[in-house]
Amino acid sequence: MPVTPYLFFDGCCEEALEFYKKKLGAEVGMLMRVKESPQPPPDGAYPPGSENKIMHSSFRIGGTTVMASDGCAQGKPKFEGFALSIDTKDEAAADRMFTALADGGQVRMPLGETFFARRFGMVADRFGVGWMIIVER
Secondary structure (H helix, E strand, C coil): CCCCCCCCCCHHHHHHHHHHHHHHHHHEEEEEEHHCCCCCCCCCCCCCCCCEEEEEEEEEEEEEEEEEEEECCCCCCCCCCCCCEECCCCCCHHHHHHHHHHHCCCEEEECCCCCCEEEEEEEECCCCCCCEEEEEC
């Protein structure tokens, strides 16, 4: 029984998907906009003008599926209390991914060698999603 992360970007999902495609090589598998829903959302679920917002999407990074949407498209997303972890094959891949995710984001722990990993670092991307990059020993 897999557990799949679901990220609510609160209005900037499309921008996030493009960022992950460009920076991490993410592949979008499914994308449905509000206007494409076979069942209209309840009144008041979305602000006026949200027809093109993303109701649901899924994308893959490596072998992992992540789901995402604009949620109720009410404003700035808030991601707290979790991080997505990427286990890379080597230091060069870790450096590339960390640098890519830090573009417009915030480094929380610089990427470097630790007692438990050849490389480990923590970063919040430009959307506030926390990431941990690791190259295990």
